[in-house]
Amino acid sequence: MSKSAYEKVKTARSNSRPTGKNYVDSIFTDFIEMHGDRSFGDDPAIVGGIASLKGMPVTVIACEKGRDAKERIFRNFGAPNPEGYRKALRLMKQAEKFKRPVICFVDTSGAFCGVGAEERGQGQAIAANLMEMMTLKTPVISIVIGEGGSGGALALAVADRVWMLENSVYSVISPEGCASILWKDAGAAKNAAESLKLTADDALGFNVAERVIEEKNIGKKEFYRDLREDLYQEIERLSLLSEEELLDNRYNRFRRLGERQGE
Amino acid sequence: MGFVNFLHKPKNELEKGGRKYPEVQFDEGESTRECPGCKKSVPLSHIWGSKNCCPKCGHHFRMNSRQRLNMTVDKGSFEEMFSDLQAEDFMEFPGYEAKLKTTGDSCREKEAVICGTAEIKGNKCCVFVMEPYFMMGSMGTVVGEKITRIFEYASEKRLPVVGFTVSGGARMQEGILSLMQMAKTSGAVKRHSDKGLLYIAVLTDPTTGGVTASFAMEADIIMAEPGATIGFAGARVIEQTTRKKLPNGFQKSEFLLEHGFIDRIVPRSEQRETLGKLLGYHSSAGDENE
Structure with a gap:
């Protein structure tokens, strides 16, 4: 029996799920982490660097929520600050320069809501990523592995392909936030989750995602092996496109969402 | 005229340097609105005449x-x-x-x-x-x-x-x-x-x-x-x-x-x-x- 939308939200948030770093360590070899945004600091909520995908150098960027209580605090529960988005963009620009594909693993409840985040321009940091990723001259694949929380997730998902795990969610607002704003009742989150149409299958239906990844073997060796093969093949396919085709396709991929006819 | 100018004297730092307001008439009994900026009651025509700003403190409505x-x-x-x-x-x-x-x-x-x-x-x-x-x-x-x-x-x-x-x-x-x-x-x-x-x-x-x-x-x-x-x-x-x-x-x-x-x-x-x-x-x- 398939899960309800809110059950999927809970599964997506579950502590027992593999986190971003698990994917990085299991899919790639020889990962070398790079730190800092060259401007303010290093955000532990986003892990990035260079790795090998079956011998192909790739730039990897992952949200990391942390595995135990101590690490979760260090990682700010996977909620990035502006310097996290700026680090990600810096590494993407580096990938563009050295013609490496970019692979992002998205798992965040959203960009961090804090005084410092606002002072350092959370909105501007996200906006810059959206704008620059749209014309990044190298293939980009983003995989939503858990929570795809609003603008904070989108800032790592302006990609040529967006894949989502079966129980991952991608939403404009958390069901709790939606319920408290619209119905002044955070308890109505279950209904909000249904109404928001935030599951991977919904995203597929809206053409927001290209593919839903089965979770039958999640965390197991064969799960990562299959994902490694799929990523490699997809990058090979995307590499056949000319730079112009790649960027036109990416632009049109988003251009079509919510497109209207008529004057 | 003098009365109107007095009302329109800019009090906001940002407004210094020659902000001019159109002359507006204040009819007796006209509706007023309390400005959230300076908490004073301002006739509506004065707000409308100032591009929807408070003519007293410059608050932008x-x-x-x-x-x-x-x-x-x-x-x-x-x-x-x-x-x-x-x-x-x-x-x-x-x-x-x-x-x-x-x-x-x-x-x-x-x-x-x-x-x-x-x-x-x-x-x-x-x-x-x-x-x-x-x-x-x-x-x-x-x-x-x-x-x-x-x-x-x-x-x-x-x-x-x-x-x-x-x-x-x-x-x-x-x-x-x-x-x-x-x-x-x-x-x-x-x-x-x-x-x-x-x-x-x-x-x-x-x-x-x-x-x-x-x-x-x-x-x-x-x-x-x-x-x-x-x-x-x-x-x-x-x-x-x-x-x-x-x-x-x-x-x-x-x-x-x-x-x-x-x-x-x-x-x-x-x-x-x-x-x-x-x-x-x-x-x-x-x-x-x-």
């Missing part, structure tokens, strides 16, 4: 998109585009259809942004003005589509874009597709920018959430009205998340200026002048032979 347009562009120069596009409740979101009807009826707009071409001090440009009274300027698929189209049109015709933002953020009643409008509009802004064309944004109260995190913060020149709330996360959410008291003036235009995220604070009385001059400086931007 919220204003609708048509008023703002009339105040900004050359008389009779505005030609509206994409005005037939209308929001649809495609997700059958509870209460959305009724909300669209009531909000549409009350502000007599079909969506939360109006777009078109106009001239500002003789400079031809594309304009978009968001509408605070239509679901607090929230961005759903139609707002995203209209903003995208105006940037695409401006790219094609090689025109600058002047945009006024006011928004509570992405419209949750349209779910994930609302969120995607952030990427879609950003793509259109980027293509316009890559052609060497100018985009000026004027952020007005409030500009928050998904609009701040997309086209509001992507302009070449970002101006803001005095005292406007501009930010990504809502102040209440931040207070609840961090359990800390927020600093004074948090997320106000002046706060953003101090932190380096906007170019200038420009009061309404000076916006037309400033826009006209900036457009003039960039009159050869994006020329094909460059």
Whole structure:
């Protein structure tokens, strides 16, 4: 029996799920982490660097929520600050320069809501990523592995392909936030989750995602092996496109969402 | 005359340096409104006569998109585009259809942004003005589509874009597709920018959430009205998340200026002048032979 939308939200948030770093360590070899945004600091909520995908150098960027209580605090529960988005963009620009594909693993409840985040321009940091990723001259694949929380997730998902795990969610607002704003009742989150149409299958239906990844073997060796093969093949396919085709396709991929006819 | 001048004496620091108000009559028994800025009661005609600002303290009252347009562009120069596009409740979101009807009826707009071409001090440009009274300027698929189209049109015709933002953020009643409008509009802004064309944004109260995190913060020149709330996360959410008291003036235009995220604070009385001059400086931007 398939899960309800809110059950999927809970599964997506579950502590027992593999986190971003698990994917990085299991899919790639020889990962070398790079730190800092060259401007303010290093955000532990986003892990990035260079790795090998079956011998192909790739730039990897992952949200990391942390595995135990101590690490979760260090990682700010996977909620990035502006310097996290700026680090990600810096590494993407580096990938563009050295013609490496970019692979992002998205798992965040959203960009961090804090005084410092606002002072350092959370909105501007996200906006810059959206704008620059749209014309990044190298293939980009983003995989939503858990929570795809609003603008904070989108800032790592302006990609040529967006894949989502079966129980991952991608939403404009958390069901709790939606319920408290619209119905002044955070308890109505279950209904909000249904109404928001935030599951991977919904995203597929809206053409927001290209593919839903089965979770039958999640965390197991064969799960990562299959994902490694799929990523490699997809990058090979995307590499056949000319730079112009790649960027036109990416632009049109988003251009079509919510497109209207008529004057 | 003397009495009126006395009333209109600028008291706001930002207003120093020759702000002139049109003369307005104060009829006895006229309705008044309490200014949230100086807490004084001000006759409505004085507010209307000062571009919807308080003539005593310069507080900028919220204003609708048509008023703002009339105040900004050359008389009779505005030609509206994409005005037939209308929001649809495609997700059958509870209460959305009724909300669209009531909000549409009350502000007599079909969506939360109006777009078109106009001239500002003789400079031809594309304009978009968001509408605070239509679901607090929230961005759903139609707002995203209209903003995208105006940037695409401006790219094609090689025109600058002047945009006024006011928004509570992405419209949750349209779910994930609302969120995607952030990427879609950003793509259109980027293509316009890559052609060497100018985009000026004027952020007005409030500009928050998904609009701040997309086209509001992507302009070449970002101006803001005095005292406007501009930010990504809502102040209440931040207070609840961090359990800390927020600093004074948090997320106000002046706060953003101090932190380096906007170019200038420009009061309404000076916006037309400033826009006209900036457009003039960039009159050869994006020329094909460059």
